[in-house]
Amino acid sequence: MLPELERWFVRTFEQALPLITDDRLREDVRGFIGQEAKHA
Numbered sequence: 442m443l444p445e446l447e448r449w450f451v452r453t454f455e456q457a458l459p460l461i462t463d464d465r466l467r468e469d470v471r472g473f474i475g476q477e478a479k480h481a
């Protein structure tokens with residue numbers, strides 16, 4: 442079940458990325474996306 446949740450994280454946060462105006466937060470989210478893509 443977890444890999445599917447991780448793929449959902451990746452899809453959802455990729456969609457949210459353009460809405461994030463804070464540079465530091467956007468970098469954190471990019472890192473999270475990369476981490477979860479790797480896990481999945």
Ligand SMILES: [Fe+2]
Nearest residue numbers: 447476477480
């Ligand atoms: Fe994960």
